[in-house]
Amino acid sequence: MIVDLRESILAVGYDADLIDQFDSEFKAMAKRNLAAVNVVTPSVMDKQLLQQMGYLETFSGHVTKIEALETASSPEHEACLIPAACLPLYPVKEQVAPNSNTCLTSKVKVFRYEQGNRQRGIRAWEFNVREIVFIGTPSYVNQGLDEVEQYIRQFTKENNMPIKIDYSSDYFTGESDEVKMMKRIQRANQVKREVLWNEGELTVALASLNKHLDHFSKMFGWDEQGKCVSGCVGFGLERWLYAWKSLFSDKQIFPRQYAETGTRT
DSSP states (O other), rough: EEEEOOOSSEEHHHHHHHHHHHHHHHHHHHHHOOOOOOOOSSSSEEEHHHHHHHHHSGGGOOOOEOTHHHHHHHGGGGGGEEESGGGGGGGGGGHHOSSSSSSEEEEEEEEEOGGGGOOOTTBSSEEEEEEEEEEOHHHHHHHHHHHHHHHHHHHHHHTTTTOOEOOOOOOOSSSOOOOOOHHHHHHHHEEEEEEEEETTTEEEEEEEEEEEEEEOOOOOOOOSSOOOOOEEEEEEEEHHHHHHHHHHHOOOOOOOOOTTTOOOO
C-alpha cells in the first residue's frame, strides 16, 4: 500500500518491501561488480558549503533550508537538507576516498523542492536514492559508469521492464540564457545519461548516470591536472516502485535478483 503524503509517500507492506528489494539489488551490484565501499551519508549540509559548490546559483529552487524553531540561526550556522545524494562526499574526499580509483555507495534521503512541482510516486519533496559514486582516473570513472549502464540494461531485460537510455541535462533552476547554455553544453558533452521508462505519454527517469569531469576535483583541490575526476549514479527508489507496480499491478511479485550471481535467479 502507498499513502500519498503530497511531499513524500508512505509505503507499507509489499510496497515497502519492494523499495527494500530494489535497494538491496542495486547495493549488491555496487559491492559485487564495482567493489563499492558502503557509506552512511547525512541528509544535512552546511549552506555555505552548498554555496561554495555553486549549487545555490544553478539549483536555488531545489534547496530546502532548515533551522531550529527555538534558536535564531546565524549565517555561520545555516544548514540545508541535501538536494543531491552525492554532494556530502566531495568535500571530504581525502577522508572517505584517500586512494585513487574508489567506488562508494549509500542509500540517501534526498530533499528537492523543485518549485513545489509534485507528482504522486514520481516527484516529491523527499525521496530515497541508492547512490554510487566513482572517484579516480577518467578511464576508471567512465568504465564504472558504462558497467552500471550495462547492468541496468540486463537487469531491466531480465525483469521485462522496457527502458531506454538517452543523454540529458540537469534540471537547472530558471530559463535564463546562461541556464540554457549550460543545458546545451551538458548535452553536447554527453555528461548525463538517464534511464527512461514510459507509461503512455508519461516519461519517468528511473536513474541517472553523471560525469562530473574535474568539477569537484578542482573545487576541493584533489587534483589540478585532470587526473582525478568523479561521476555518480542515482537510482530513484520510489520511481522504480512506481514503474514496477504500473507494469505488474495485478501480481504481488518481486524483481528477479541479478546482482548476486550475475545470472537470473
